Amino acid sequence: MTTFVDRVELHVAAGNGGHGCASVHREKFKPLGGPDGGNGGRGGDVILVVDQSVTTLLEYHHSPHRKATNGKPGEGGNRSGKDGSDLVLPVPDGTVVLDAKGNVLADLVGEGTTYIAAQGGRGGLGNAALASARRKAPGFALLGVPGQTGDIILELKTVADVALVGYPSAGKSSLISVLSAAKPKIADYPFTTLVPNLGVVTAGATVYTIADVPGLIPGASQGKGLGLEFLRHVERCSVLVHVLDTATLESERDPLSDLDVIEAELKEYGGLDNRPRIVVLNKIDIPDGQDLADMVRPDLEARGYRVLEVSAVSRQGLKELSFALAEIVAQARAAKPKEEATRIVIRPKAVDDAGFTVTLEEDGLYRVRGEKPERWVRQTDFSNDEAVGYLADRLNRLGVEEQLMKAGARAGDGVAIGSEDDAVVFDWEPTMNAGAEMLGRRGEDHRFEEPRPAAQRRRDRDAERDDADREYDEFNPF
Template sequence: MTTFVDRVELHVAAGNGGHGCASVHREKFKPLGGPDGGNGGRGGDVVLVVDPDVTTLLDYHHSPHRKATNGKPGEGGHRSGADGRTLVLPVPDGTVVLDKQGNVLADMVGKGTTFVAAPGGRGGLGNAALASARRKAPGFALLGEPGETQDVVLELKTVADVALVGYPSAGKSSLISVLSAAKPKIADYPFTTLVPNLGVVTAGSTVFTMADVPGLIPGASEGRGLGLEFLRHVERCSVLVHVLDCATLENDRDPVSDLDIIEEELAQYGGLDDRPRLVVLNKVDIPDGKDLADMIRPDLEARGFPVLEVSAVSRQGLKELSYALGKIIEEARAAEPEQEATRVVIRPKAVDDAGFTVTKEDEAFFRVRGEKPERWVRQTDFNNEEAVGYLADRLNRLGVEAELHKAGARAGDGVAIGPEENAVVFDWEPLVVAGAEMLGRRGEDHRLDAAPRPAAQRRRDRQAERDEALGEYEDFDPYEG
């Protein structure tokens, strides 16, 4: 039998971006044809998508670690690497995505709703893309960025119009089985229902869904019994139906006190005060149950509850119940505001936003934080001096060195770029010219500026080289010296 799972912790990892390629085009009589390294492919995203055919989070309970594929590295001949494949994870309708701190990241309701849980890393640029009028033959390429990793919590909140709530063995499963085509487990002992059961009910022209929520007991809002495990499934329902057992065999219980206890638990859970209520007095096919229903009905109606007497066994009052619920559902749907078109909110950056911050953390230690500097550091191959010079150029143009001066940094002070757990630390030398100048303008190959020589001129040059070499050989005396 399929196990119902409505809360899991999922560990997702997007694909890494492919590295760019550093390559120079070569062919006969053209040894320096210019850079032709392609870009790396983008890493695959991890995307959650609502699938109506999925009703449980069981797959992610058994396999909580999911990873998208990496992007391929670039190649010579201007060939870019292939992008990694997006990993699509289907989730049930009504899934809420939270972070480890409990903050809601996405509330996924409606077929096809998507949420990017972890975006893939960018591919690194090849040296062809890095070439410019100033740097015509870069001898380096950028590294691909690592894909994001996320630990998210998936919680399933049942999407239904009506929720049946009540004590264990009140007859909720029996009611949903006769009102719809649902086939829940039914037995004569408490907590028979361990998972929410969904059924579709038709009342005239109104079609709505009904959820049978597992039985609640005192302390459910604090986690007692099934408690919080299933109270969340009541949140999305438009109507709450109290199913009261009028034929209970427990001497310390009666339908009115059951109603008060369940209402207290719902109030403690919170957020359900505005839901319309309807009370169902169940099991009136039993003589004692009918007598008790007649006794308590005036008291419940005096409290403002619509009351219906039903029997799941004899089918008494079921038609009236379905039409009463259909009427309430139609009114609730009519009162819902119309869905507005999605609005795009544009928040331009401030004109004085440099895109990074410089913080003094100690007497001689500074930290640089910002999207661009941190991304540039991740893309740099620190084994390549030319790539390090390119990084220095970019940081200098961004204004990092000027901000370090303003913050009071001096030569030899420590500077870290990035968060504490993954930062690049170096000693600051402000008097050293940054970038390509520091490295002797690496990447500028002036041989590329020369116009190609005609074939006849190339032959004459080669013959002159051979004649010069032969002349040196003729003058050589092996016995001399």
């Protein structure tokens, strides 16, 4: 038996980017053939896509952990790593994607609608891509960026034009079975219907879908019974149909009180006040049912409801009901604003947007946050001095060092790049390029240069240090 599941928590993890390769081309009689390390491959994305053949989230209830494949590392000979494969997860039409805090991330309606739930990490550059006129043979490569991970919640809200609401055993499933080709389970005891049933109805030139929303009883909006589990399926419907039982065997119930109870639950749930209503008095094939329908109809019409009398058994009034619903659905569709053509919105970067922030925390730690600095840190192999120097150069060109000086940072102060959970912390040394003698001039391979005398190297080092001191004094006059 297929179980209906309309809410699951999904743990998604995109693929990690492959590491770049640091390699030098070697050939007979050419010991220094230049860098030929390839780039790492991109990690695979986790993508949700609407598939009309999928009607439940049951698959993800049993297997909530989903991960895309990682990108392959680069190789020598300028061979780039293979990209990771995207993981495509089919979901039912009407699936809402929320984050762990309940914020809506996406509302997936319509065949083929997609949403990237987790984006794969980009691959690291190999040393061939990092080579330049100044950096002829980098002895390092960039690491791949980890893919996004996180928890998301999938909620299914049935996409239907008409919602049948009412007490259990009011005859909602019977109406769907005779109005459409749907074959729901039908019996004469409460809570026969444990899942929303969908049917397609054709009335003239209008084709619309109709849904049976089960489990509405007093207290449903507060979680009593099954109502709270399925009230969300009413939200997308254009018209609400109150199915009232005129042949109920319970002495304490009558059609008017049933209507008041269901309306109270819908109001408590919220967001449904603007939906048109129709009242259907069902089971008029029973003599007492017809008598009760004649008694309550004037009161219902006095309240402003459009009232129709039907019988799912004798098929009485079904044609009038199907065309009345078709009329309201057509009006609702015509009233919807037409979807505008896709527009390209260009949001230029602000002239004063540095792309990162520097803040001084209470413990005296300077924290740097920004997409580029954090990504660069994740791509750096800190066991390679040349790679660390390359990171320092990139941060300096971005203006991080300048902003640290303006924020009041001094030599030896703690600096953290990244969030509290995943940060690189180090003691800051101003104008770091002055202290990089052991790295050479960051990424330059002296095997391609004429050797400099030791005295010349000392003079150049002293000049770089003096320039750094002057730059630091300009930003820190005291």
